[in-house]
Amino acid sequence: MSTVAFATITILTLAAALAVATLQKLMHAALSFAVMFLGISALFFLLGAEFVGLVQIFVYIGAVAVLIVFTILLTRHDTERVRGFNWSGVVVALAVFAGLIWAMESTKSLLIGPPQIQPLTVQRIGELLMTSYVWPLLCIGVLLTAALIGALILVLEEKRE
Amino acid sequence: MADSVDQIFFHAKQSLLSPLADRAPDWLIQVASSLVNIGALLGVFLSLFALMSVLERKILGRMQNRYGPNRVGPFGLFQPVADGIKMLIKEDIVPVRADKIVHFLAPILIAATAILSLGIIPYGRNMTPFVIDGGILFFFAVGSTTELAVFMAGWGSNNKFSMLGAMRAIAQMISYELPLIVTILPVVMIVSSLNPDKIVAAQSPYVFGFVPHWFVLTPWGFVAFLLFFVSGLVESNRTPFDVPEGESEIVAGHMTEYSGFKYATFFMAEYIGMFAVSGLAVTLFLGGWHSPSPFLEFIPSYVWFFAKLSILLFVYIWLRGTLPRTRVDHIMNFAWKFMLPMAFTCFIAAAVWHYAGRGLSGWLWSLAVIAVVYVTLSMLLETKKKFAPRTYRFAE
Numbered sequence: 001m002s003t004v005a006f007a008t009i010t011i012l013t014l015a016a017a018l019a020v021a022t023l024q025k026l027m028h029a030a031l032s033f034a035v036m037f038l039g040i041s042a043l044f045f046l047l048g049a050e051f052v053g054l055v056q057i058f059v060y061i062g063a064v065a066v067l068i069v070f071t072i073l074l075t076r077h078d079t080e081r082v083r084g085f086n087w088s089g090v091v092v093a094l095a096v097f098a099g100l101i102w103a104m105e106s107t108k109s110l111l112i113g114p115p116q117i118q119p120l121t122v123q124r125i126g127e128l129l130m131t132s133y134v135w136p137l138l139c140i141g142v143l144l145t146a147a148l149i150g151a152l153i154l155v156l157e158e159k160r161e
Numbered sequence: 162m163a164d165s166v167d168q169i170f171f172h173a174k175q176s177l178l179s180p181l182a183d184r185a186p187d188w189l190i191q192v193a194s195s196l197v198n199i200g201a202l203l204g205v206f207l208s209l210f211a212l213m214s215v216l217e218r219k220i221l222g223r224m225q226n227r228y229g230p231n232r233v234g235p236f237g238l239f240q241p242v243a244d245g246i247k248m249l250i251k252e253d254i255v256p257v258r259a260d261k262i263v264h265f266l267a268p269i270l271i272a273a274t275a276i277l278s279l280g281i282i283p284y285g286r287n288m289t290p291f292v293i294d295g296g297i298l299f300f301f302a303v304g305s306t307t308e309l310a311v312f313m314a315g316w317g318s319n320n321k322f323s324m325l326g327a328m329r330a331i332a333q334m335i336s337y338e339l340p341l342i343v344t345i346l347p348v349v350m351i352v353s354s355l356n357p358d359k360i361v362a363a364q365s366p367y368v369f370g371f372v373p374h375w376f377v378l379t380p381w382g383f384v385a386f387l388l389f390f391v392s393g394l395v396e397s398n399r400t401p402f403d404v405p406e407g408e409s410e411i412v413a414g415h416m417t418e419y420s421g422f423k424y425a426t427f428f429m430a431e432y433i434g435m436f437a438v439s440g441l442a443v444t445l446f447l448g449g450w451h452s453p454s455p456f457l458e459f460i461p462s463y464v465w466f467f468a469k470l471s472i473l474l475f476v477y478i479w480l481r482g483t484l485p486r487t488r489v490d491h492i493m494n495f496a497w498k499f500m501l502p503m504a505f506t507c508f509i510a511a512a513v514w515h516y517a518g519r520g521l522s523g524w525l526w527s528l529a530v531i532a533v534v535y536v537t538l539s540m541l542l543e544t545k546k547k548f549a550p551r552t553y554r555f556a557e
Binding site: 027 | 299303305
């Protein structure tokens with residue numbers, strides 16, 4: 001059952017990823033990007049990491065995909081223009097893929113069996129974030145607040161001109 | 162007796178699945194069980210949608226001192242059937258310059274997300290269709306994809322009004338998603354779980370034996386409930402926040418280029434989204450399926466849930482019959498300058514309530530926190546602006 005599910009999800013995700021790279025219209029590519037994120041979150045669900053899967057949907061489809069779509073809309077005037085096929089991109093992608101495979105093969109990490117871990121429930125993640133990892137969490141909070149204020153200041157200055 | 166009536170749907174599902182129980186493999190039982198749940202959800206909520214559409218017109222008619230639909234069937238109750246047939250046989254017009262695939266997929270996606278978010282709500286004792294540990298998170302994760310669907314509708318139509326409507330819808334959804342999520346944080350924090358069933362269970366005891374332990378009866382819960390309800394109103398694009406489809410300005414917003422059954426699908430998604438947000442409000446603040454008093458517990462749990470849901474839905478219709486449309490910039494200002502600070506205040510007030518012992522003193526302390534912030538905020542925002550008498554140049 002889980003093998004069938006895994007195969008289906010992987011094929012769909014890879015097909016969506018391929019569509020992102022090859023579709024002629026930019027907006028279609030951006031929308032299939034969202035489908036690919038959905039496939040990745042389904043993989044997380046299959047692995048039992050439902051919190052990560054939900055956050056994947058939340059952040060990547062709800063925010064990142066919308067951001068990409070808006071960026072295309074606001075910056076480009078030729079969204080309808082047909083994109084050509086880029087063979088040098090294929091070469092670069094293959095080279096990066098080969099390099100990653102080589103790096104993975106040359107480490108010993110493939111030989112080490114997976115450790116026995118408890119399933120990561122939302123409750124446990126919350127407890128860990130509030131106890132062991134409270135300082136990193138606070139630091140990220142401060143960083144994000146600074147980014148938010150920075151974004152607001154950027155917008156304000158643009159208005160004054 | 163009362164117990165068996167309460168569990169009638171649970172037992173019905175079990176007896177429906179019992180022929181499979183011993184022979185079929187586990188995954189088949191799981192799939193069959195999910196299918197039964199999905200079928201029940203669709204059946205109940207699509208008929209609720211049909212009922213709601215006619216009741217809304219009847220109640221609005223009553224408020225405006227006219228009859229409303231009264232031709233089809235007794236009291237016009239079969240009006241949705243007639244409407245459905247009309248929608249089905251209408252011509253489906255797709256603009257020539259539209260992006261055909263995106264234009265086609267948008268209504269499907271928007272309806273799918275609306276229906277998915279119904280799955281995690283506990284409708285009664287043992288009646289949660291989709292039990293998941295992070296149920297509340299699931300609700301909002303699915304809800305956040307609605308923005309993409311609205312964008313697809315607006316962009317795929319290749320129409321200025323559609324695009325403007327989609328932009329307005331997305332701007333207001335993103336702005337109000339923040340207060341919507343922040344107002345549920347106090348509940349999640351007090352219960353220390355994202356599981357809707359546990360949130361409902363935490364509201365089950367009765368204080369002094371008759372006052373229900375619902376979160377809406379605490380100061381932070383009451384304010385959070387109001388904020389949640391208003392944000393939910395905005396998220397479902399209802400009056401007074403229906404600027405994305407304000408017909409006097411931009412025809413019908415992102416639905417301008419949709420006709421026939423696709424338009425009906427958008428309409429349905431809007432109503433189902435409304436049911437989902439109201440259902441979540443009932444779950445989080447109004448005690449879910451629990452009865453308001455211990456001696457009323459003989460009434461089945463799902464009756465209580467749907468009674469509370471229909472009260473909220475009535476308020477939706479009531480507001481629609483009463484309030485005019487808000488201006489776009491007013492909606493945004495309201496979100497960022499009032500809703501968000503108040504939502505964070507609820508969060509702090511809930512913490513105060515918790516650390517003051519969750520009793521009467523906590524109740525008073527959290528009320529004090531909210532009152533101080535509310536008064537300060539209203540002074541800062543100058544809500545008591547002095548209006549000069551209005552002068553009319555032509556309409557004397």
